[in-house]
Amino acid sequence: MPDPVKPDISALIRLLGPGIADLLSGREIELEHVTLEFSELELQIPLSVPLPVQNPGIVSGTHPPSFTGKIPDSLISETFFAEPETYSSRIREVTIGGTRSEGGSRGRSITVGGSSSLPFSQPEHPPAHPPVISLDVFDTKISMPKVLRAHLGDVMDDPAAWAKLNVEKFGADMVTIHLISTDPLIQDKSPREASRTVEEVLQAVDVPIIIGGCGDPKKDAATFIEISAMAEGEGLLLNSVTSDMAEVKTLEPVCKAASESGHCLLGFTGLDLNNAKELNRRIYPHFPPDRLLMDLTTVALGYGLEYSFSIHERARLSALMGDTELQHPTLSACTNAWSAREAWMNLGPGFGSVDLRGPLWESIGGITLLLAGVDLFLMMHPLAVSTMREVSSRLMNPGMPESHGADWVSAKI
Amino acid sequence: MEIKKKKGIKEISPIDVYKLLPRTNCGECSEANCMAFATKVVNGEASVDLCRPLFTPEHTAAYGGLQELLAPPVKxxxxxxxxxxxxxxxxxxxxxxxxxxxxxxxxxxxxxxxxxxxxxxxxxxxxxxxxxxxxxxxxxxxxxxxxxxxxxxxxxxxxxxxxxxxxxxxxxxxxxxxxxxxxxxxxxxxxxxxxxxxxxxxxxxxxxxxxxxxxxxxxxxxxxxxxxxxxxxxxxxxxxxxxxxxxxxxxxxxxxxxxxxxxxxxxxxxxxxxxxxxxxxxxxxxxxxxxxxxxxxxxxxxxxxxxxxxxxxxxxxxxxxxxxxxxxxxxxxxxxxxYTDPRKPVSVDPGVRPFGNPGPGSPVLITSNYALTYFTVEADIKAAKIDCYLVVADTGGLSVEAAVAGRYFSASKIAESLREYKVAEMVSHNYLIIPGLAARLSGETEEESGWRVLVGPRDSSAIGQMIREHWPPAEE
CATH class of the missing domain: 3.20.20.20 (Dihydropteroate synthase-like)
Incomplete structure (x- = not known):
């Protein structure tokens, strides 16, 4: 649950200034002849305090610099206090994966979302939940760069074994099973067959599962409906529902099936916030918003990552400022990095081996969108996964360094 | 102590700039009038320095005012x-x-x-x-x-x-x-x-x-x-x-x-x-x-x-x-x-580009008008030394993958491009090679355009090989 006191405290800090430290420590302080205690204040302040706008206040004791042209006698002392920033709204929390008590068989469920501030902007406001990593499994042999295949060994023909490898060896929080074989243009396997594959994966691992479709709005609907019923209570995330489904009139049945069986949905749109909002509006009448995530499209570094980055920043900012249609956690398929030729192609000796360049491409795409606020990442390369894990956990748990920085200036390197 | 709040670049209106311009509509900046120029300036599309009359003595103060108004908060x-x-x-x-x-x-x-x-x-x-x-x-x-x-x-x-x-x-x-x-x-x-x-x-x-x-x-x-x-x-x-x-x-x-x-x-x-x-x-x-x-x-x-x-x-x-x-x-x-302009995708003009010396029997390929996609395909076609036509569809500057997902590159868009650029008049066949990343559009494209679709490679580096092995297409 969010801490409803948080925004109030920041409001108070603005209003009260330096005495706040005493206030926060629970001691009694005197405020213009009125004695208050922290516990009282907590009750008094309504949730959305209109914050005083104007003056930066940030900078105590700042005067516009006065040019003198003379060497100052001593260092002129300034201070800095980063003013806490608060927003009126927060991102919905979505819980994926159903445990036994919820009618499923997952070992644990995972909650994403819940952010109430811009990502990694203030040490006091880490995201409500750590970023989550899901690793891909495909039900069909797909062409894949060697540097990715190399880590998979012989599991590529066995989705259950692949899922197990992802969880046990690579530490996946979740597993995505991509049901490519259902594509009418490829093998056109039946929803029934796809459902059996999902069953095997559910039995092989106990992490929450994401179901990837083939992209065909009619076929995916049939597959999702079949799987929803089979896996009732498992809290799957169905990836994805689209405006194409609305057009061929399969959106509503999928929403209803997922809603009845307790699953989550991922709304997918192509780099357009208006489309994302419109799709959400079409979903709301048939599906609970607090089980909906958004995929706003992830493009590879060098192929338009900046569009993905900016659209996620815009979405998050609008959501925090009150746009309820965007207050959903977001998912990034940063495996799309591998569509960039810089990730897998031999570019000559000057650009090193793809063994490092490839996973770096995936890592940078993911970390960039982590900084834009993405909550859930679809990934593949183990090195990218461990890098993402390390960076995100360090960003989540900031600590002040003891030393004043290493001296790189005179270092022998 | 309150610092006087300066206007941010997004709060500055064209009027704020216009007021400080000479307002003679002289056109030296190559804009129709001072208001049009002011609009470009606040959008970051023109520098005030393009207004030559501002550099005359009578406008010194106004020029200073503009400098101050438009100064970025980070020097x-x-x-x-x-x-x-x-x-x-x-x-x-x-x-x-x-x-x-x-x-x-x-x-x-x-x-x-x-x-x-x-x-x-x-x-x-x-x-x-x-x-x-x-x-x-x-x-x-x-x-x-x-x-x-x-x-x-x-x-x-x-x-x-x-x-x-x-x-x-x-x-x-x-x-x-x-x-x-x-x-x-x-x-x-x-x-x-x-x-x-x-x-x-x-x-x-x-x-x-x-x-x-x-x-x-x-x-x-x-x-x-x-x-x-x-x-x-x-x-x-x-x-x-x-x-x-x-x-x-x-x-x-x-x-x-x-x-x-x-x-x-x-x-x-x-x-x-x-x-x-x-x-x-x-x-x-x-x-x-x-x-x-x-x-x-x-x-x-x-x-x-x-x-x-x-x-x-x-x-x-x-x-x-x-x-x-x-x-x-x-x-x-x-x-x-x-550092690219977030409003403008990095794009190239749509149209048809000939490579080498294409004739009526040459292959026709289609791609998106996202600059990276276009230049990559261009380089690969040149490296493979193929004579062909490349249709550059207007996908709003999105890559093939993103454009397919966002439906900027669709069967109807492909059909429309072929018609608009009169591609049928350039060749004597009706085969179109679409990007491998748009493979799913092939059936629909055949229906909408009347062309026969060949699915090309997922990465354009393999275009040369595909043309060598599969062109001209075997008649069914």
Missing amino acids: TVTFGSGESAAVIGGKHVLFRHEFTYQYPTIIAIDIADDLDPDALSERVNQVSRFTYSYIGRTLRLDALAIRCVSGDPARFREAVLQVSEVSPLPLILCSHDPGVIGAALSVCADKKPLIFAVTAKNWREMGKVAVHYSCPVVVSASGDLSLLRSLARTLQDWGIEDIVLDPGTYHGEHIATTIHAFTAIRKTACKDFDPLFGHPLLGTPISVWNGQELSDEMNRWQEAYLSSMLITRYADLLIMHSLEGWVLLPQLIWRFGI
């Missing part, structure tokens, strides 16, 4: 001289979607002064030689940071002399010893290098060196934003204006400190117009090399992702150590991307 600092001079800072906004980021992050590579002369020249040459061709542009590195490792002013001066003889790239002189910096500046002040760094310990002496040679300076206060402000304030009061801020780049366990500090500084500058934090930011990913003992590969890996994070979070200048292509390539590409 620009220039170092280096001549054509390769580097300009950093000049940011108007925190978020890229608000207003195009100005002045792409300058990437400097370090040079240690204790290298022997041959090794030093070789490293400088490696920096100059490093290029990558990307959507019709050449990406390269921008600057050199010479570090005093020897501790010897004479040695440092020699190294600086040698570097400036072989390279025109702008320099950053790195030492905390004012004596060392002074020695180097005695031979290269005309190149206007950036001095690293003024600190709490040396500010008076280093400040004097900076004033004496009128060179820009970095103020450095690792992990102490109050001290960083104090240093900036002290130098500003002294009259030193060209200041770059170094809040310290922590890595590994303390990476959050770095990200939070850079964010707090830039936010304070852009949202509150704070004059002390309204300076360009220096990030030093090179710091990873002085951390715990790790393999070179691990250091490079860390430096790579840390650099990209700093480009994302507001660094205007980076000092890096790795010269490996796999480390630098993503930085140059990400820097390019994040």
Whole structure:
């Protein structure tokens, strides 16, 4: 649950200034002849305090610099206090994966979302939940760069074994099973067959599962409906529902099936916030918003990552400022990095081996969108996964360094 | 104490600018009238300097007013001289979607002064030689940071002399010893290098060196934003204006400190117009090399992702150590991307492009008008020496993959492009090769366009092979 006191405290800090430290420590302080205690204040302040706008206040004791042209006698002392920033709204929390008590068989469920501030902007406001990593499994042999295949060994023909490898060896929080074989243009396997594959994966691992479709709005609907019923209570995330489904009139049945069986949905749109909002509006009448995530499209570094980055920043900012249609956690398929030729192609000796360049491409795409606020990442390369894990956990748990920085200036390197 | 709130670039209306223009509609700026020009100026599409009449004496005050009105909250600092001079800072906004980021992050590579002369020249040459061709542009590195490792002013001066003889790239002189910096500046002040760094310990002496040679300076206060402000304030009061801020780049366990500090500084500058934090930011990913003992590969890996994070979070200048292509390539590409205009996809004009000497029997391919896609396909077709027609569909500047997902590249769009560009009149067959990433559109495309579809490779590097093996298509 969010801490409803948080925004109030920041409001108070603005209003009260330096005495706040005493206030926060629970001691009694005197405020213009009125004695208050922290516990009282907590009750008094309504949730959305209109914050005083104007003056930066940030900078105590700042005067516009006065040019003198003379060497100052001593260092002129300034201070800095980063003013806490608060927003009126927060991102919905979505819980994926159903445990036994919820009618499923997952070992644990995972909650994403819940952010109430811009990502990694203030040490006091880490995201409500750590970023989550899901690793891909495909039900069909797909062409894949060697540097990715190399880590998979012989599991590529066995989705259950692949899922197990992802969880046990690579530490996946979740597993995505991509049901490519259902594509009418490829093998056109039946929803029934796809459902059996999902069953095997559910039995092989106990992490929450994401179901990837083939992209065909009619076929995916049939597959999702079949799987929803089979896996009732498992809290799957169905990836994805689209405006194409609305057009061929399969959106509503999928929403209803997922809603009845307790699953989550991922709304997918192509780099357009208006489309994302419109799709959400079409979903709301048939599906609970607090089980909906958004995929706003992830493009590879060098192929338009900046569009993905900016659209996620815009979405998050609008959501925090009150746009309820965007207050959903977001998912990034940063495996799309591998569509960039810089990730897998031999570019000559000057650009090193793809063994490092490839996973770096995936890592940078993911970390960039982590900084834009993405909550859930679809990934593949183990090195990218461990890098993402390390960076995100360090960003989540900031600590002040003891030393004043290493001296790189005179270092022998 | 309240600072008078200046208008942000997004709050300035064309009227605000128009009021200060001569309002003669003279057209010298090549706009129809002053109002049209004012609109371009507030959108960042034209510089007020294009208004020549502003430079006449009667408009001096108005010109000053415009400069003040449009001044970015983060000042620009220039170092280096001549054509390769580097300009950093000049940011108007925190978020890229608000207003195009100005002045792409300058990437400097370090040079240690204790290298022997041959090794030093070789490293400088490696920096100059490093290029990558990307959507019709050449990406390269921008600057050199010479570090005093020897501790010897004479040695440092020699190294600086040698570097400036072989390279025109702008320099950053790195030492905390004012004596060392002074020695180097005695031979290269005309190149206007950036001095690293003024600190709490040396500010008076280093400040004097900076004033004496009128060179820009970095103020450095690792992990102490109050001290960083104090240093900036002290130098500003002294009259030193060209200041770059170094809040310290922590890595590994303390990476959050770095990200939070850079964010707090830039936010304070852009949202509150704070004059002390309204300076360009220096990030030093090179710091990873002085951390715990790790393999070179691990250091490079860390430096790579840390650099990209700093480009994302507001660094205007980076000092890096790795010269490996796999480390630098993503930085140059990400820097390019994040500094593009967020309103305009990087696109090329749609239409039909002939390659080689195409005739009625030549293949017809189709792709998106996203510049990267187009230039990549173009390069691959040229490398494969194929005669063909390439239809460039208007996908709103999105790549094939994104355009298919967003339905900017659809069967009807393909059919429309073929009709609009009269492709049927150019060839005697009706086969169209669509990108492998758009394979799912093939059936629908055949229905909508009446053309027969061949699915091409997922990556255009295989176009040559496909044409050699499958063209002309076997009649069914």
